[in-house]
Amino acid sequence: MLVSHIVIEATRGNAVESVHLVSAAVVDGSGRALATHGDVATPIYPRSAIKVMQALPLVESGAADRFGFGAKELALACASHSGESSHVGLAADILQRAGLGEADLECGCHWPFDQKVAIALAQSGETPTQLHNNCSGKHAGFLCTAVHLGEETRGYVAGDHPVQRRARQAIADLTNTAVGDATPSGIDGCSIPTYAAPLQAFALGFARLASGTALPDTRARAGQRLMAACMAEPFFMAGTDRACVALMEAAPGRVFAKTGAEGVFCGAVPELGFGFALKAHDGGTRAAESAVARLIADILRGADRAIAERYDELSRHSLRNWEGTKVGEVRPRQS
Amino acid sequence: MLVSHIVIEATRGNAVESVHLVSAAVVDGSGRALATHGDVATPIYPRSAIKVMQALPLVESGAADRFGFGAKELALACASHSGESSHVGLAADILQRAGLGEADLECGCHWPFDQKVAIALAQSGETPTQLHNNCSGKHAGFLCTAVHLGEETRGYVAGDHPVQRRARQAIADLTNTAVGDATPSGIDGCSIPTYAAPLQAFALGFARLASGTALPDTRARAGQRLMAACMAEPFFMAGTDRACVALMEAAPGRVFAKTGAEGVFCGAVPELGFGFALKAHDGGTRAAESAVARLIADILRGADRAIAERYDELSRHSLRNWEGTKVGEVRPRQS
Numbered sequence: 242m243l244v245s246h247i248v249i250e251a252t253r254g255n256a257v258e259s260v261h262l263v264s265a266a267v268v269d270g271s272g273r274a275l276a277t278h279g280d281v282a283t284p285i286y287p288r289s290a291i292k293v294m295q296a297l298p299l300v301e302s303g304a305a306d307r308f309g310f311g312a313k314e315l316a317l318a319c320a321s322h323s324g325e326s327s328h329v330g331l332a333a334d335i336l337q338r339a340g341l342g343e344a345d346l347e348c349g350c351h352w353p354f355d356q357k358v359a360i361a362l363a364q365s366g367e368t369p370t371q372l373h374n375n376c377s378g379k380h381a382g383f384l385c386t387a388v389h390l391g392e393e394t395r396g397y398v399a400g401d402h403p404v405q406r407r408a409r410q411a412i413a414d415l416t417n418t419a420v421g422d423a424t425p426s427g428i429d430g431c432s433i434p435t436y437a438a439p440l441q442a443f444a445l446g447f448a449r450l451a452s453g454t455a456l457p458d459t460r461a462r463a464g465q466r467l468m469a470a471c472m473a474e475p476f477f478m479a480g481t482d483r484a485c486v487a488l489m490e491a492a493p494g495r496v497f498a499k500t501g502a503e504g505v506f507c508g509a510v511p512e513l514g515f516g517f518a519l520k521a522h523d524g525g526t527r528a529a530e531s532a533v534a535r536l537i538a539d540i541l542r543g544a545d546r547a548i549a550e551r552y553d554e555l556s557r558h559s560l561r562n563w564e565g566t567k568v569g570e571v572r573p574r575q576s
Numbered sequence: 577m578l579v580s581h582i583v584i585e586a587t588r589g590n591a592v593e594s595v596h597l598v599s600a601a602v603v604d605g606s607g608r609a610l611a612t613h614g615d616v617a618t619p620i621y622p623r624s625a626i627k628v629m630q631a632l633p634l635v636e637s638g639a640a641d642r643f644g645f646g647a648k649e650l651a652l653a654c655a656s657h658s659g660e661s662s663h664v665g666l667a668a669d670i671l672q673r674a675g676l677g678e679a680d681l682e683c684g685c686h687w688p689f690d691q692k693v694a695i696a697l698a699q700s701g702e703t704p705t706q707l708h709n710n711c712s713g714k715h716a717g718f719l720c721t722a723v724h725l726g727e728e729t730r731g732y733v734a735g736d737h738p739v740q741r742r743a744r745q746a747i748a749d750l751t752n753t754a755v756g757d758a759t760p761s762g763i764d765g766c767s768i769p770t771y772a773a774p775l776q777a778f779a780l781g782f783a784r785l786a787s788g789t790a791l792p793d794t795r796a797r798a799g800q801r802l803m804a805a806c807m808a809e810p811f812f813m814a815g816t817d818r819a820c821v822a823l824m825e826a827a828p829g830r831v832f833a834k835t836g837a838e839g840v841f842c843g844a845v846p847e848l849g850f851g852f853a854l855k856a857h858d859g860g861t862r863a864a865e866s867a868v869a870r871l872i873a874d875i876l877r878g879a880d881r882a883i884a885e886r887y888d889e890l891s892r893h894s895l896r897n898w899e900g901t902k903v904g905e906v907r908p909r910q911s
Binding site: 261366 | 586588589590591593594595596619620621682683684685686687691694695698699701709760761762763764765766767770772838839857858859860863897898899900901903904
């Protein structure tokens, strides 16, 4: 079958400088395709874009209630956060509630990705701990679940630990895909497994979470609670000037969107019961951010023209040089 | 005509996670194509990959000799440096020799791109000046030329200033391309104009500089002096852990290679009189770095198998997670 990718272009002056190809799927809870761009059938690694799925056992097991998770804590458990002080502080607080600390994390250390945040941390004289890892909230959630269920916490990042087996099972159930070691799989940046599946399968998973279609009550409630928390507290799922925050603040409570490394986005529009998933095939974040905004605009265009225009605006951003002069633009290619 | 791009792939676990398409041209001084991959005919922006061409008037005018430019200074004038203290110090020194200072630069300020360098600068309590701009050496060279020729220095970044007109003329002459405002053009990160031309034209320009083919003596000597300086002092053209340094240190004095933003590389193999130019079409630096190493390996494979293998090694690099575990690889796709 002939496929047509979304094209995101970066312009400079009067010419296109670089181009990105993006595939995307929008489906409803029954798996019906509302929109298909490019290749939605070849497995791709979702990376951090499915943290909501990985956090389902935290809520379903009762661990979130036991350790007092409100919206901020749940958003942080689904976060790729920027390592700002409020992210770091809340991750430490969550671990303390479970009788644990930074040393129990197995996600590794890195300086915050955002240069402003990293520079501010360096200027303060501090160096990053594992709490600054963008995945520390997710890992804190993993550890809380293990403690709640009386499991050994050490080694919780390994694929055969109960924490990871539950996460994998949740992904498999939601996406109707037998993800595992027999299918494409690898190790994520934070040392846990990542399992590949088609974009249409991830979109289905988010449509089911958004609509509750064919889900046990416990799972439907857990999914809706996690997405509602992220939409209510988007800063705790991302950070200052981050695309996920802009995407969720443009239509508060109506759009869930989560980025993943190497150009991935997953999300849902709960009022329509639609899920979506996309990947920029070169892994480019700027392309994924532009494409997801346009995809959401197109989903909402029939229902709410004004909101759709806000997302159209988010699909374009200016490129500026070091003097602040506009030199080009990143934008979806138009016919 | 059907074209075949170089494919650079990023793997994770047992699957390919992301892919990049790269076009590349290798030509000799007469314009004969030795290798062609993808689209070498559509104009692309060379960005910083042609700083040697932009620095030709500095040498040809006599300004470099007047202000005591040795190999380090010439390499810095062709550099996209990392803003390390020796780069910053030498740029300041060059400006002082011409009776100027940091305030005369018009390139703007930015924190060093390399996170380690930026963090070290922040930890030292300093903030970046225009001297830290990766282009400050090139701009210092522009200013020295203007001072030497008795020109007004203010506004030297504008396309109609003599400094920029000379640079544009050098590019046009070497590439046999009428670059200018009538062809695709834009503003570079450091505020000077950037003019697009086909990859095969840039490859021709570097082949002519490397071989001296059909060049006036003054230009042939200036080009060879600049490339020799970069090959002798690659650190001053780039910085710690930078690809340009690795590419030039792998075969000292035999390979010239210079990166440009948005996935560009230009360079030459002087002993063969070949020039090359490539672009990763999505602008991905990791793809350009892998592809250029493989391109150089292929150029040298007939002449020197051992050296070619060193470049083959440089064309692959491991991807590691925050715990240091190897999780994948960036590499040219093989049949």
